[in-house]
Amino acid sequence: MNKQKKIILLALAAGEIALAIALYNVLAQRELTAVSYLVMLGVVALSLGIDWLILRGRSAASVSDAKKLKTADDYLRAFRAWAEEDTPFTPHITTAIRQLESLKRKQAALRSVLDDSKDSPFLSVADDVDAYVLANCKRILNRVMIYDQGEPHKLSMHISYLQEVLGQNAHVLSDFENLILEVSQIGDDASAATPCLDELTNALRSVRKNADDFPLPQEHEQQNHPPQQMQM
Secondary structure: OOOHHHHHHHHHHHHHHHHHHHHHHHHHOOOOHHHHHHHHHHHHHHHHHHHHHHHHHHHHHHOOHHHHHHOHHHHHHHHHHHHHOOOOOHHHHHHHHHHHHHHHHHHHHHHHOOOOOOOOOHHHHHHHHHHHHHHHHHHHHHHHHHOOOOOOHHHHHHHHHHHHHHHHHHHHHHHHHHHHHHHHHHHHOOOOHHHHHHHHHHHHHHHHHHHHHHOOOHHHHHHOOOOOOOOO
């Protein structure tokens, strides 16, 4: 349980204690029996249990159902929620958050360079980068969610998989940045020489092939095909 949740639960507990004291003061005006004490303690315990379940349920709802995630902002919210969970993948989640934030900045920079042109040939490449990074973010979330802490012997396999996916993202984002630098120098001229466009296209093709070799987590588990590690 993370520090923020502990603080919230402590605050709720303090409120329940205050309720118990108020209830005791009311009951103190009459003769108390053992049953009365037990009832009072039961009410407080039940209230604390309900508070904990509500807090736990809200947390689980905020990090599940990856199918509804469509945009970079959706994935950022999901990753930030997972960053608050007790998981061994916090460094990888943090890296994914930085990559998504970088992706958003780069997409905004490209559109600014192109002066919000809606028919630039470079925008289709930007869309490909966006789609690929978000697909990898889905893979990361799926892997984080399926990890069973009761099977620590599988942790290194999951970490290697996440490092591979994050490494692919880093590669594509680096080439995407180089392309933006070229576009900023030539403007929206599809006929101009753009070596980085070829590099980025090749990088996307390469990492897509690697993605086929590293299927989604459920398939990965069935095939027991450990990924190679790519350091960020």
